[in-house]
Amino acid sequence: METVRLLDEHEFPDELKPYFDGTKAWFGIDYIPKMSKVLCYQPEMSRTHGRCSRRTLVDGALKRRQKEMIAVAVSAINACDY
Amino acid sequence: MAHTAAGKLQGYADDAYWYEAAYVYGVTNGINAVADGLRLPLDFSDSGVRRPLVKLLEFEEASDRVKEIYTDIMAFYVTEQVPSIFRALAHDDGYLTDYWKAVRFVFQDSHLDRLTKEAVALAASMAAKSDYGVDLHLREARRLGLTEKGLMEVVQVVQLFSCYTKIADGLQLEPDFTHLLQVSG
Numbered sequence: 261m262e263t264v265r266l267l268d269e270h271e272f273p274d275e276l277k278p279y280f281d282g283t284k285a286w287f288g289i290d291y292i293p294k295m296s297k298v299l300c301y302q303p304e305m306s307r308t309h310g311r312c313s314r315r316t317l318v319d320g321a322l323k324r325r326q327k328e329m330i331a332v333a334v335s336a337i338n339a340c341d342y
Numbered sequence: 343m344a345h346t347a348a349g350k351l352q353g354y355a356d357d358a359y360w361y362e363a364a365y366v367y368g369v370t371n372g373i374n375a376v377a378d379g380l381r382l383p384l385d386f387s388d389s390g391v392r393r394p395l396v397k398l399l400e401f402e403e404a405s406d407r408v409k410e411i412y413t414d415i416m417a418f419y420v421t422e423q424v425p426s427i428f429r430a431l432a433h434d435d436g437y438l439t440d441y442w443k444a445v446r447f448v449f450q451d452s453h454l455d456r457l458t459k460e461a462v463a464l465a466a467s468m469a470a471k472s473d474y475g476v477d478l479h480l481r482e483a484r485r486l487g488l489t490e491k492g493l494m495e496v497v498q499v500v501q502l503f504s505c506y507t508k509i510a511d512g513l514q515l516e517p518d519f520t521h522l523l524q525v526s527g
Contacts, residue, residue: 263514287519294515295506313502321492325352326458327499329359330465333367334503337469342510342517 266297276300279310286314295342358453365448366459367466370475373427373445374467377474382426384474386481392473398429408435411442418446420485425478457486461496468500 269280269292283296300306317327335342354360376382380396383389401412401424412424412432419425431438449459460483467475483493509515 261514262516263512289519291518294518295510298509298513298515309502309505312498316495316498316502320495321489322461322495323352325354326461327495328352329354329363329454329458330462330496330499331503332360333363333462333466334469334500335507336364336367337371337466338504338507338511342507342515 262294264298266294267301272297272300273303276303276306279306282314356453362448362452362454362459363462366454366462369445369448370463370466370479371470373478374470374472374475376430377427378472380430382430382474384477385421385423385425387477394426394430396430397433398426399432400429404432405435408432408438411435411438414446415442418449419482427474427478457483457488460486461488461492465496465500468497469504 272280279300280292280296283292284290287293296306296310299309317324322330380394381392382394382398383392399408401409404412412428415424415428416422428438428442431441449456449463454462460479464476464479464483467479480493483496488496
């Protein structure tokens with residue numbers, strides 16, 4: 261159970277709609293992931309950290325799927341279920 | 343869990359990729375725990391003041407069986423020195439024999455290529471703050487073709503997801519990508 265209340269989509273400022281739409285498209289889902297809601301609680305965090313994340317995960321020297329796999333390894337080492 | 347789902351959507355749909363990756367970061371973590379715990383010297387960069395807490399069995403003093411394994415290890419890593427983790431394990435030649443076979447199997451080209459596996463192992467080592475693992479897997483990844491651009495991409499993923507995992511754990515976020523993780527096969 262989360263230790264904070266995660267806001268519903270309509271509770272976020274309208275300015276975040278493009279960010280949320282981009283997140284849904286990025287993951288191919290029709291809802292906002294909990295982590296995105298956490299990062300958007302303070303939009304300056306989502307703008308800056310979110311840009312870092314997308315900049316990092318696009319195809320580069322490594323493909324996105326390789327980077328997602330590396331992210332899973334990091335999560336496993338950090339013993340994180342999310 | 344979110345990134346297993348994302349990875350499946352991006353082309354690693356078959357579970358075989360995820361089994362292999364899990365073997366890689368699992369074996370890597372096992373090696374790193376022992377190597378750093380025993381303060382084994384780094385193999386490819388300056389160890390500083392690290393002094394091993396166990397004797398490392400050198401090639402010249404090894405049995406013929408161990409020499410055979412050492413030769414295979416050096417060929418696999420393309421090095422003239424057996425990495426210290428295997429010299430530390432060589433006191434039990436039966437254990438070394440099977441453990442090396444497992445390591446070799448896990449890191450060989452398969453569904454995932456060897457470079458991808460080394461990138462995963464490097465990231466796992468950085469996340470675990472393992473000096474030994476970073477030294478070994480950075481050398482291997484570079485030897486297998488990881489560019490400096492690719493290295494920075496690995497570094498960025500490690501940094502970002504070491505951040506996300508702590509936030510998720512601190513706020514006890516429950517996974518919300520589970521339904522995307524269809525079992526293949």
